[in-house]
Amino acid sequence: MNAFFKTMAVTAVSAVALMGATAVHAEGERYVLVSHAPDSDSWWNTIRNALALAGEQMDVEVEYRNPPTGDIADMARLIEQAAASGPDGIITTLADPTVLSDSIQAAVDAGVDVIIMNSGTPEQAREVGALMYVGQPEYDAGFAAGQRASGDGVTNFLCVNHVISNPVVAERCQGFADGLGVELGESMIDAGQDPQEIQNRVMAYLNANPETDGILALGPTSADPTILALEELGLAGDIYFGTFDLGENIVSAIRDGVINWGIDQQPFLQAYLPVVVMTNYHRYGVLPGNNINSGPGFITADGLELVEALAGEYR
């Protein structure tokens, strides 16, 4: 075994010597984006593309890291790893504060600037010492949608909620009601996840409440069956209809005039803006005084062409 240890020692020495001789990183700031998304989640493609674009435009190095299986504990290690590599900034989601906040906090304390994007809230971002939060606050998005609907003359609405167990998503309905200036009351229904059930419940509600003149759906799961329900009732295009998120059926319903608008949380901005903000912060010391709302972005029939052309890439 002596020969073996000698070999090890020689190797170690030569490795150390080589270390000094190589310079890996070019000049310029380096930012690492760590997401919670598994490899299979295509929604994050937009994030990756926007990140690369921002890196190119700002002339900085950007890297994207994610836990392959979406394991949040693995993600905590990725954040620690990123911090150890000494970047100028880390952009990350706060998918599960219990697991991630220690790692993020340690990175901040070690002198790395952090921006929270997509998941989390401005309060949570402040708690871990991040510069800001970039994302779509659900209540505010609902509120903006309510104001818009109010301006278009809606007075009585139905909120189709297919994720009743998630209180954060239900904030959208509350915000919408407040934006309209009406009580939420019985307007939000627990639609369940089954398309047939959702369709029937929407039809039942509209029959029982004929004064309803506006509908808000919280995503493709509730929006698609609602489209069918409206077609069945002969109300398609007559009733004011808005939804969160985009999907194939939603996009074509917008084109056909059945849906007035879809709310996009704009993943592009969630990846793009943190890079721009941090680069300018590091170069010129300027920093916006507040958190940034990447959404709601309203998508209507007018802007649909660009959305369809860039879907999955930058939209």
Place this chain on the structure above:
Amino acid sequence: MSETQPLAAGGPDDERIKEQGGFRKWLIRPELGGIVGVIAVFVFFGILAGDSGMFNAQGIMNWSQISAQFMIIAVGACMLMVAGEFDLSVGSMIGFAGISIAMFGVVWGLPMWLAIVITFAICLTIGAINGIIVVRTGLPSFIVTLAFLFILRGFTIFVPQTVESRTIIGGIEEAAEGDWLAALFNTDLAGWFFVWLADIGLVDTFTRGTREGEPVISGLPMLIVWAIVLVIAGHIILTRTKYGNWIFAAGGDAQAARYVGVPVDRVKISMFMTTAFCATVFACVQVFEFGSAAADRGILKEFEAIIAVVIGGALLTGGYGSVMGAALGALIFGVVQQGLFFADVESSLFRVFLGIILLFAVVLNTYIRRIITGER
């Protein structure tokens, strides 16, 4: 153990106790590939990522922790593989054990040490069931444990979803506060040593926040201690005890082993329990470090364990392998996985690289062994 060998019937010249050259003996060790691989990856990343932070204190701690994770499950996987079987339920077992601790300790409010004991009992029982089904039915362990991969994952999602209508359970840190058994899985040891290292400038310190001035590493995590303890224990059992010989015999030729009185079934069942034990240790360390359990923890970890073991020189067909080799395999795996980031390689290429290493290691191991032993 050659020094305690009694003189055989044929006297000192009996060909059955023929002396082998030291070099030759060293070459046929299963660890050889692992040792070569470890040297190779350190040289590789020393050149490619030497100044990227990979070899500063945080960087070393980072890949050591990842390697230690792999080591913990690789020890069980290695011993089971030497006994001639597989366990694909390891990954699901990690998620299952984590949720079990959270359910008993947080949701149902038992003291944390009791929750841990119950979880170990349940998981070891499941490991035993795995083993009993395999030895009684004679079905390939691949199929039996594949079934448990899904059964366990299903329960792991179903139970918290039904009881708590969520699949991530937090609040473990508070519930484990001051618990003696939980401390065994999440304490940082020898913090003073890292303070000293920071004082002499070998470890960076926090530059802001409430921990300003403290070293960035607060101590040696129990994760790494567990990995070392399990590797040493596994190595001793496998190479220094009668039981170790039984494990090799059971995996080499089960029928021949039975003829000479080795309790093959019992050995195999106990090895399935060992993998379950290692998975549960992994889960405990993870749950108490991160303070929450989630139903999707541990996905694909079973393959990572097998990869570490195979890189470490064990044979898929059983009867050959070493825990030290598996530990080196885990070290290589961890260093490569983390090192590619520091070397600024696109993360999707990590799997390509890993696959190549795996292939290379297996071919090299097989090739060397064939030359040396004269196998055909």
